[in-house]
Amino acid sequence: MPKFLLCFIFLCTSLFAVELNEKDILTQANNDFEQAKVAALQNPENSEELYIKSINSYRFLIEEKGYKNSQLYNNLANVYFMHGEAGLAILNYHRALRLDPTNADIFHNLKFAQLQTNDVVPQNTFQEILNFICFWHTWNPKTRLGIFFAFNIIFFALCAYALKDKSTWIKKSRLYVGLVTLAFAISILISVFSLDQNIDGVIIAKETNPRQGNGYIYNNAFTNPLHAGTEFALLEDRGEWLHIELLNGSTCWIKNSDIALLK
Numbered sequence: 001m002p003k004f005l006l007c008f009i010f011l012c013t014s015l016f017a018v019e020l021n022e023k024d025i026l027t028q029a030n031n032d033f034e035q036a037k038v039a040a041l042q043n044p045e046n047s048e049e050l051y052i053k054s055i056n057s058y059r060f061l062i063e064e065k066g067y068k069n070s071q072l073y074n075n076l077a078n079v080y081f082m083h084g085e086a087g088l089a090i091l092n093y094h095r096a097l098r099l100d101p102t103n104a105d106i107f108h109n110l111k112f113a114q115l116q117t118n119d120v121v122p123q124n125t126f127q128e129i130l131n132f133i134c135f136w137h138t139w140n141p142k143t144r145l146g147i148f149f150a151f152n153i154i155f156f157a158l159c160a161y162a163l164k165d166k167s168t169w170i171k172k173s174r175l176y177v178g179l180v181t182l183a184f185a186i187s188i189l190i191s192v193f194s195l196d197q198n199i200d201g202v203i204i205a206k207e208t209n210p211r212q213g214n215g216y217i218y219n220n221a222f223t224n225p226l227h228a229g230t231e232f233a234l235l236e237d238r239g240e241w242l243h244i245e246l247l248n249g250s251t252c253w254i255k256n257s258d259i260a261l262l263k
Contacts (some may be wrong), residue, residue: 002188022067025057029057030054036051036082052084055076055083058072070103073092074096074105077091077154080092081113086229088260090113091204091260093106094199095111097110098262103142107142114229117229118228119185119229135180137190146163148185152183162174189228200232200263201231201232201242201259201262202228202229202230202262203231204260205255205259207226208226208229208254209225210252210253212242212253214253218253221250222250222252226254241253242255242256
């Protein structure tokens with residue numbers, strides 16, 4: 001048998017073995033997670049070990065093997081959440097949503113995890129007014145996408161009907177339907193590009209005291225510390241210290257070791 005043929009067979013076999021091995025790792029990670037949830041009710045010590053094994057397997061596939069898809073990040077976030085690590089759970093839900101912005105399950109998981117965090121950062125007045133006026137923007141992305149397609153079809157149907165019927169009600173209906181379609185299109189685009197909440201990272205330390213400047217010599221920025229799961233936008237990176245902005249517009253400096261960035 002020619003040498004090149006032997007090399008080709010060997011290469012195909014190796015690739016198949018690698019793929020099979022990685023599928024086994026994923027299956028084992030899923031099984032460890034399911035067993036951990038059961039063990040948490042019966043044997044908490046055993047569940048701790050299973051959670052960690054599951055986390056390590058998912059991280060291995062993402063960080064070492066480069067498998068970065070929304071479901072993998074969602075699975076990792078689920079394990080972190082059940083393990084009591086809200087910060088890392090929210091971080092990975094965001095990573096999952098950036099890969100699949102209209103996934104209803106991931107969106108629901110993120111919102112639920114956000115409600116469990118210790119820091120409920122109030123929104124500024126402008127954001128509250130904007131959310132009140134554009135109330136549909138808080139709806140599930142998949143719901144908004146479905147409404148957009150429905151109104152889009154109605155809009156073009158009205159445009160076609162208007163070619164033979166010049167009635168005023170047709171023109172008004174077309175205008176109103178077009179405005180609704182445009183509103184949902186803008187809302188979806190904003191969600192896709194993650195501009196509705198400019199989140200660059202999440203606090204992962206259980207508790208941290210942000211400062212008014214980039215060092216311990218500065219006073220605490222707030223009366224109370226911040227906790228795992230608090231989201232922020234990155235304003236400036238000075239290595240050991242980061243200048244961040246919370247969702248309510250408050251700014252502070254925080255240790256780099258207390259946070260994780262989405263990218």
